Amino acid sequence: MKKQLQTLLYQSLEVLESDEVEVSIEKNDIKIEHTRDPSHGEFATNIAMLLAKKNKCNPRELAKKISINLPKTDFIEHTEIAGPGFINFFLSKNAYQSIVLEILEKGKKYGTSKAGKNKSTLVEFVSANPTGPLHIGHGRGAAYGAAICNLLKKTGYDVRSEYYVNDSGRQMNILTVSTWLRYMELFGEKINFPDNAYQGNYIKDIASELKEKYSDKFIFSNNKIFDNSSNQSSDEKLDTLIDLCMNELGEEKYGVIHKTCLNSILLIIKNDLCSFGVEFDNWYSENSLIENMELNKCISTLENKSWIYEKDGAKWFRSSKHGDVKDRVLVRENGQSTYFASDIAYHKSKFERQYKKIINIWGADHHGYTDRINASMEALGYPSKNLEILLVQFAALFRGKKKLQMSTRSGEFITLKELVTEVGKDAARFFYIMRKSEQHLDFDIELAKSESNDNPVYYIQYAHARICSVFRQMKEKNYSFIQIKKLSDLSVLDDTHEIKLLSSLAKYPDVIENAAISYEPHQLAYYLRELANDFHTYYNANQFLVDNDAIRNARLTLIDATGKVIKDGLLQLGVSSPEEM
Template sequence: MMKEKLRKILHDTFQITSQKEGWSASLPAFEVERPKVKEHGDLSSNIAMLLARPLKLAPRVVGEALLRHLQDPEQILAQSGLAGAGFLNFRFKKEAWQQLLSQVYAAGDRFGTSKVGQGKKVVIEYVSANPTGPLHIGNARGGPMGDVIAALLQWTGYQVVREYYLNDVGGQIDKLGESILCELRAIENPDQITETPQAERHYTGSYVREIALAAQQELSGKLKVDEEEQKRILGKFGVQFLFEEIKRDCDAMGISFDSYVHEKTILVSQLTDEMIKLLKERGVTQEKEGALWFTPEGAGEDALADRESVLVRSDGRPTYFANDIAYHVGKYRNHYDRLINVWGSNHHGHVPRVQAAVKALGFDPQRIETVLYQYVRVKRGNDLLKMSKRAGNYVTAREVLDEVGKDAFRFFLLMRAASSHLDFDLELAKQQSQENPVYYVQYAHARLCSIFRKASEQGIKLAAQPALEKLDLPEELRLIALIQEFPDEVLLAAERLEPHRIPFYLLELAQAFQSYYSLAKQDPKYRVLGSDVDTTQAKMYLCHILKTTLAQGLKLIGVTAPEIMTGGLTHE
């Protein structure tokens, strides 16, 4: 909010100064930021340093000229100055800060939202876990991450579709069917060892037996067919079974989808064939060893060495790569402006291939944006567990979810940048559930609610237009400064597709409040509910807005904002 105001001031100042000084440079993409050192002011800009080069002047000379012609029609600036290598530092009047609060108050539960997206259509694909095993913690990270990226884009004015791409055909599904069949035979003939599951050929997790038991119940009559048909039926049954389970897990994580796209549907619709034909016509394919390979311009011989470039197998069936191209083309045809994929890092090699393919088909590859997140590793004690559905060795998302709860689960997975490798220490998560950062933020919210409960007991009501000038303690002005940054943070997180900024922001805000609140123990003038009516009303107004901001931020990341904290009170 204040950043925008300063941007406007600097923009106008630049215009006037250019005119008066005869500058010919264009307005650079300057930054407006909160300096780390508060002595430097409320906000600072690097505009003078950026202008120095094109104008062939020293940064400080540019800065001085800008300050001479400063445009501040609203009179919100209290101080301005030039510092260091050429930074412009600004301090605002108290009144300017205080006035921002009424804007936040008016925004209510729209606070933090904006319209920069201009209603553009964006589809965001996430989770998309293969239905060949339970959702495990390694790639469950994509759930909260995709969900919050979607929320960020909604908040900033995009029209968002949340999509799950279900890989329900292919070799992995065949393998699933075979695994279930194998297990089913073992169940039916416990004495007679027909075939033991083999790690290379079968999924061996205990869930396979679970599915086999369910299949025995539900499909008993339908399995009197030949072996290939049995495998097919069981594969289909397994997909359905596991997909329902994944959906339940997503639901428990607070994640939902607007659209499910089945790979099978794309295959059946012939879109894949159409795309393969088109690619052939464009001359970006080659045949080798009986298979059809994608060989984009400039790829040279490498494409033929890369087995993942195969579009059509030598047996004539298209690969998932071919289907994926068709899937993305479908998105272009649905007129999405942005196609965002949230994928596990193991797909990194896939990204440039899909982009090269859609480019060859005449679509703008830049519209595909991919967020690759690094896998979560789970530590149990001193052991790092490797995630592998094949080895049946994994920690499920559900296990962790049940252990630490939805709020901590989401917060924890969200508070790290996607590119950062994240170790989830189960023992620590359990032990420290009381100390988990999510509780810190929630506690701040609950405390604020508590103040209002107290006020209500005393018959004090929140005034719609209190005397804001009463909010002049330095800590209060700092809180206001933090609150008004919330929309900027949301915007930044949305622009960069970086959800982790929100938990960090909330922690900073919660900390500032907790610190402020605690001062009341030493000094009564920090008490919200004090003796002076005007001051009390003003402080309540600030607290109300703080509460709203925390609630908005928590809502954005899908974490609950409790009115009271229950359980685990250590204070006797």
């Protein structure tokens, strides 16, 4: 509807431009907004107020000229000039009724647009360390990222999704040693297991896998391994244990355990995401940056550009020159590169792969990390405006009034798999995106499981199931249905509930585009809740299976279109549309 109004306004402006009115605006830049008050019409534009400044004329007078020169159309009932120069549009019933035919004609393409202009876009999300199963916090990022990908695709972007695998560095070494210690326990070795090692049962499962496949290949006796008598801190003891394990096992054996741990955890993560309805186009390995020398090349490039200096034996990046609060270490005094160094090389690869739009979806705990990443891209000569970093706040899980705690190191945490098993994929996907990503989310597990109108996803899915039920009843009662193809045959859809439902259906393309451009899938969730409410109200107030053929066919055509929009909207959010409930 907005596109049609933009076209009409632009045609009016073309007429006025020949009358010495300076237009200088593109059609797609003409802003059309839904009015908040129905007494002001359905849509409004401020175009006259914008152009009046350039033309040094009265905005209300210009608004009148624009309104008078609008091409004749049967979907605008009339226009009004309001306030300082707004043009309010009052639509005819035909305008709303035509939406039904548009939905049925376009099918799944209803709501799509070319706003993205096929811009190549990379969306990186989740990217949790492969050191354990995904927890409920990761679930929110997964649901949000997947919805963003779907919405951008529907608005004309060429989207690829990516998971960055942190398969190198200290955390992976802790995972490897944690697994090896559990492996040693399986052979009767008494281990004083470090509190700061990974504790979950999945570690024992991987250890059992090692024993079954390799038998006693990784056993060795070294009292130093189990000596906790030193005065080192717990982290220093763990690092010492990692070094001893590497030295005693040797590169090949240590590498086998490391790879087994990585593959086992990645398989768990991939399976959990698949059950959650989330799949990635690419899994990008951090270790590949090291093996392919991309990390070293990146550091050398920064050195050649004089963005690196040495201090206390370490190499520092001058990130403060680009807005960061302080400079950052890229290479430690022991020669080991930092996670930040790998992240720079990884983001460099994103630009080198020719993506025009790069979106990172990170947890809120990465808030302080954004400035340094932006600084590094500017230092490398890439436009930081092409990189957008979206933060997702933490999700808290409640069971009744009790808040459930989680700790990834202790192993006592609620996994994403457990949540999906309890509440179902659909409820989990929907509840995760019901709020803005930057807002804290309290996930009410009891509400998510309830089959009531208070549960929004149930309420929306029930609307779709009700529509399917009507068509089943139609067949059972031997009613005929001829889907309407002509606008004149929809003229009987003129009561209050029908106009309200038609009006809601007309908003769908705008909701999709606004949700995509603003990265706010919760807008679509709210819209679907309102659309479901409009349908349920209509359902409770009217009979669909009536003897009058004209009314029956019109109403069934309307609810058929409604079902299609509900189904497509839920699809964008990763939620199914059951036909029976």
